[in-house]
Amino acid sequence: MPQAIEPVGEPEFLSGEGQEFDLHRWQRTRIVKQELKQKMTTNRRRFLSGALATSGLAAISGAFPAQPIVLNAEPSRGAKFVDVHVHITQEWNERGELTARSLIRWMDAGEIEQAWVLPLISPEAWFYPITTEFVLEQTRQFRERLIPFCIIDPRTDVFGGRKHFVDLLGRYKDAGARGFGEHKWGGAVDDPRNIELMRSCAEVELPVLFHLDNIRNTDTPGLPGLERLLKAVPEVTLIGHGPGWWASISGTVSQADLGGYPTGDVAPGGALDRLLGEYPNLFADLSAGSGHNAIRRDLEFGHAFLQRNADKILFGTDYLAEKQEVKQFDLLRAMKLPNDVQDKIFRVNARKLMGDV
DSSP states (O other): OOOOOOOTTOGGGBOSSTTOBOHHHHHHHHHHHHHHHHHHHHHHHHHHHHHSOOOOGGGGGGSSOOOOOOSOOSOOTTOOEEEEEEOOBOSOSTTOOBOHHHHHHHHHHTTEEEEEEOOBOSTTTOSSOBOHHHHHHHHTTOTTTEEEOBOOOTTOOOTTTHHHHHHHHHHHHHTTOOSEEEEOOSSBTTOHHHHHHHHHHHHHTOOEEEEOSSSSSBOOTTOHHHHHHHHHOTTSOEEEESHHHHHTTSSSOOTGGGGSOOOSOOOSSOHHHHHHHHOTTEEEEOOHHHHHHHHHTTHHHHHHHHHHTTTTEEOOOOBOSTTOOOOHHHHHHHTTOOHHHHHIIIIIHHHHHTTOO
8 A cells, every 4th residue: 555645744735725735836846856857866876986996906907808899999189289287077067078989089189199088186285186097987989089197185194105106107007008197196296105106106107297386296497496397317218397386487486376376577697597408307298278378478489489499398287178279289380380390299109108109
């Protein structure tokens, strides 16, 4: 025998006419609430399965079997770019998700051959974790197009120090990771814990893409901390990105500039020209507003900077949301760089770092 519906505690469904209960309205609202709850539960489970799936690391190299390829898994012959900085995101808030399939469609429209897909796990990095496991799983059908990276926070409590960092990074590499980043931890760039992690990346032969500003991988004007890291771990490949990195294109930079987007003419003698020239293991990622601003703020200087550092500059966008505006395409095309410089920046340098050239 079906149970009777008990309309207790819901006075908003009284009809107002003699306070008679509106059963049909109550039932319709119940259905809507149940559907909404189911959708929220599904989204939460999807997030948790990707962002918090950290178990089974001991068997990670076999955790992601090959799947049938169904969407533009091979780059087109006319592709011009390798994008060294994108993210795959989840349906977490009003921004919505960016799936691997959506990312590839965007890449096809922008003539992008491959993209490096970067996780984010440090508390300072993003408003929810995008784990290595999630990136490996989401890219596994499209490894000719989407190059997964891995990430560990230097504050991670591991037994055995660097030996265990090396072991974990090795497992990620065995599972398909080809680089480390986006590295956005909330500490000094030359902190001993960070240096130890960079040594681990060098041992596993993973290039590191790092973000530098006044919160993450912090430093001071002139980037002396970064230079100490470069000297301490000369065998690690480092790729700089972020407001603090790109503000250092100028010889006159304040501490506040390292956390923002300075404007006006660029003064010669900036840390970037010097460090890129002196350290063969240091490269620059042109992505995001910081990369665009650094070149756009002084076009004459920017044009010359790209040419003299042509072997060290990597095209990137920091694409992470549907319909996101990316200004790098128009800026770089409008600059009419020599063809050989374009080729290096657009794709050749990135492919060399991945060992594909």
